[in-house]
Amino acid sequence: MALLELLANGLVFSSIIVLASIGLSLVYSIADFANFAHGDTMAVGAYAALLAFGVIGGVGPTVLALPVGFFLSLAVGGAVAALVAVITHVLVYEPLEVDSIGLLITSIGVAFVYRAIIQLRFGSNPVEFGIPLQRPIDALVPLGIRITVHEIAIVASAAILVVGLHLLLQYTDLGRKMRATADNPSLARVAGIRTRRIEWWTWIIGAGLAGVGGGFLGLYNQLSPRMGFDILLVVFAAVILGGIGSVYGAMAGGLLIGVINQLMPAISNVAVALPLVPNVGPAYADTVAFLIMVAVLLVRPSGIAGGETT
């Protein structure tokens, strides 16, 4: 049954979306604007990982059919994305004297600058890490699941990062302060939490995870300068589905949107049987994410997590 394969595939795609959604949601609640440069931050991370992979790619033994150097490269990608985000925050967002809508518009400009620089350096055409593609794991094929070791690596890494973030948010001083700031920035400031430092960490964590997600997206598909912008809509849909400002909601939303996105071929098989629905092919995966988002906005704008923050 192809459905199982699609679900498995959906989980892989979901992992990437979840990594991206967390950062978008964190920035949304703590820096207080919809960051349209978040997708291109993913691309920055992916290309930084590509550069690093060229240098340290062969280092170390192989884990899950990927050299340890690849994971190190992803870490570099995440670090570069975090650095770029913090620099942008200090140079661009912080000195601005505009409201959150002004910041939103500015972030579009930032997104274009990131992408233009990537295009100027790497060209507009897709590139790859050059890691040999894997065949689906033989043992799982009889079950109808065609999933590669690489994809297991993506899911496992994302799971580790999400658990790490959870521990950070729940059990560290920084995490508690982040949650308090997300909840009520002015109250947090009154309570003596230095929100400026919290904002920095928000950018570092959010952009770092996005950068790693971008690297995985590059492994899963390809790298292209538009990779992040193209996926941004799906990430926004996940964040809105989960409820803006809720990190755990974003995780749930990312999981759901990712799976639905990959289920499109199956859905379209059903849709073909219906009258009046013109050949809704996989090309419309984004459209479906969009329609889900609009439906959520109509029915329950606070998201499935229901307005509970962080």
Next chain:
Amino acid sequence: MSLRERYGGMTRAEQGVSLFVCGFTALLVVALLTGGLTPSYTLYLAGLTGMYVLLSLGLNAQWGYTGLINFSVAAFFGLGAYGAALVTASNSPLAIPGGVLVGLVLAVVGSAVVATAIAIPTLRLRADYLAIASLGLAEVVRQIVLNQRDWTNGSGGLRGIPDVFAGWPVLGPLPGELPGLQFAEYAVGIPGLFRIRVLGFTLGEPFWTDLLNFVAVVVFVAAVYLLLRRVHRSPWGRVLRTIRSDEELASALGKDTYAFKLQSFVLGSVVMALGGVFYAYLVAYVDPGDLEPINTFYVWIAVILGGSGSNRGAMFGGFVVVAIREGTRFASDILPARLPVDVPVLVDVYGAIVSDFGSTRLLIVGLLIVLVMRLRPEGVLPPQRELLWPSALEETDE
């Protein structure tokens, strides 16, 4: 009022803008006279400016008046362009019968319907939801145009869109009936210093056709501008401006803010679609590339640079965008591929920028957005201090 007094009465920003527009126009005229630009290309540039002015006026009616963030300018533009093209293009799969007017009606109705559909779920929510949803809408419209080949011919685009007035009585055959004008070539200059050749072209039927198209867009832009100016200074526009600053205040004073926002959004979207209709006739060809998000943000640059909420600003912004778009194209033709001086890193950067002007344009658009928001968020020509229904003041103090 003499020209000098008029100039003296302007703010510094207004003076700067006037000088920029005059200088730019003068440059075009010189380029035209010296053969740098052909007469047809000059008219094309003027038409393109008119189209961007329409798009900017449309976005200004949403963002500038009411504070609605619309990131699907390209989609409404595309609805207009495809609406016009599907009726008149020679390879239109749908081959809807009718002429220019049917296409126009299709574009207006289509954009109004789509605008309403996206506005209903989002306009009751915070402003950023509309931003996100409209970015999604733009992508969905682009996907549909790209994938529904049986409706839109997909990535092949629609070709063979006739002239606006083709088949019309009087105006249709007019360009063919006008005499060809021949301009002899002259050489001018200062002896011993320089000599250039000027003129030396013939204005025939194609030119008259283009000129007629251009006149059509000027009439169009003027009509839209006057209409928008009227509604902007009306009590209706005043409610929109109140919503932009403080929506709660507007509703506490008994204004149905949702209805006003809806009207403002639909109005702006229809104006954008008109820009699209005109574009289809201007270039006689549309394809899904016209719906790329970058086209939305060209228009955003025009509006925020010109001055959000200012119709004059939006017109100026339209000018600037054409200058960026066509200016970079022009620069890519004349700039040498290699930096003449050999500075290590600079050579590479220069090479990358010159060899890929698409990306350079993207960079310029991005930097401009950031710089305007940083240095002059109110834009170059912010709206006038007071907007009142003109005849309302006659009997009071002014």
Next chain:
Amino acid sequence: MSDALTTGANREKDDPVLEVEGLRKRFGGLVATDDASFAVERGEITALIGPNGAGKSTIFNLVSGFYEPDAGTVRVDGTDVTGKQPHEIADEGLVRTFQTPRKLEGMTVREAMLVGAGDQPGESFLKLFTDAAGVAAAERANVEAAHEMLERFEIGHLATQPATDLSGGQMKLVELARAMLAEPELLLLDEPVAGVNPTLANTLSDHIARLNDDGVTVCLIEHDMEFVMNLADPVIVLDRGSVLVEGSPDAVRADDRVIDAYLGGESA
């Protein structure tokens, strides 16, 4: 009648403009308004007071339609407006002001005033084209009314000033004047003298008293006790989301329960 103090609100009023019954609102686990009931008599200045967190602002937002109540009803002039949109409630004659309104960018004071006038033909998009003469006539009348209203509040000289260049006190005056252009049955004032110097607070107090003499019913919330006690009668005291007592300023001031509520509120 005015020395009397009632436990809970005095619901025995002859001609109430506003009647609130069993109003309840919770945010997450926090109950902000809990079974609040009271009435505002026509022609009086009624004040709602109470310690921080007593639920004054929440009640204002519930009454004016900015929050939707979980339970209870709100009637304006006998019409049930529970759960209606703010603009619909404003159409019923209830006009509110805000503690800190945002500045209307790019407008002059008189422009900002004109937004207040109700039933403007020029607010219909179609009429701008089909009935230009009617629009112009109404606008002319409204401009005149705005000037007159500004004169009544002694700020006529500000008419053509940018609305963004006003002092805090002037903004409060403009807000009040604008609300009056809407010809309200009931004026809801949200902390009318918050952040205003004592001299201006007195001026505002005089203006509100004068409006009341002209027949405008006022309901206000305010922290400045001196202002409240000089201006309002009756005073309704809220505590933890519901009405504690209602009575004349003197009676309220002398009541132990009120003092306890304030002390309890301070220490919480």
